[in-house]
Amino acid sequence: MILKTKICGVSDSKTLNYIVNHNYPPQFIGFVINYPKSKRYVEIKKLQELLKINKRKSFYVAVLVNPQNEFLEKIKDFPFDYYQLYNCNFEKIQLIKKKYNKKIITAFTINNYKDFENFESFKDVTDIYLFDSKGYEKSMSFDHSLIENINFGKEVMLAGNIQINDDLEKIKKIADIIDISGGLETLGLKDISKIEIFLTKIKRMNDET
Secondary structure (H helix, E strand, O other), rough: OOOOOEEOOOOHHHHHHHHOOOOOOEEEEEEEEOOOOOOOOOOHHHHHHHOOOOOOOOOEEEEEEEHHHHHHHOOOOOOOOEEEEEOOOOOHHHHHHHHHHHHEEEEEEEEHHHHHHHHHHHHHOOOOEEEEOOOOOOOOOHHHHHHHHOOOOOOEEOOOOOOOOOOOOHHHOOOEEEOOOOOHHHHHHEEEHHHHHHHHHHHHHHHOO
16 A cells, blocks of 8 residues: 655745655645644735645645634635635534535544544545644644544545654554654744755655555
C-alpha cells in the first residue's frame, strides 16, 4: 500500500511554492483558516494570495473548526478540494457537503476509544476519516494503537505530533494518509530542509513496497 501525505499548516508562499513544485509533492496541503488560536492561522486576505499559487498535483484542504455560515460563504469560491471539519455534527457536515460540493475530511480528536466509537454515524458524509490529538493549536500525540485493526471502510488519515524521525512504516500499517505539521517546523515555522527529508523519505519508503 502506498502511504499518501498531507502537509498541514502552510501559511507562506515560499513554503507553498516549494511543496507544490517538489518532485514528490504531497497529495494534500492544508491551511488553517478559521482558528486564530493556531500559530499556523492564515487570515482571509493572505489566504487569497496564497491560493493563487497553482496546486498542481496536490489537493488544497481548508482546515475548519465548527465554521459558521458567514465564513463558509466567504470562502465558497476558493479553490479548496476538501473541507477538513472539526467539532461538527452529522447534520452540519451534511449541509456543508451538499451546499458547497466539497469532499469532506471528518476529524476526530482522540484521548480514548470513546472519542471515535461513533465514527460509522458519519460514513455517509465522510470521504476521509482523520484521527488527531486533542491539541488543536498545540502539537500533541495520542495512542495510535487505539485505531489499529479497525475496518473503517474509508481512507484513514493520521495526525498528532508526528515527527520525520518516527517509524513511518508503523504508521503505514495503520493509516492511508499521514498528516504532518509541527514535525516539519523549526521554531514554529515550516522548515524547507525538514520538508525535503520527509517527502524524500516517504517516496523511498513507498518505492520499497
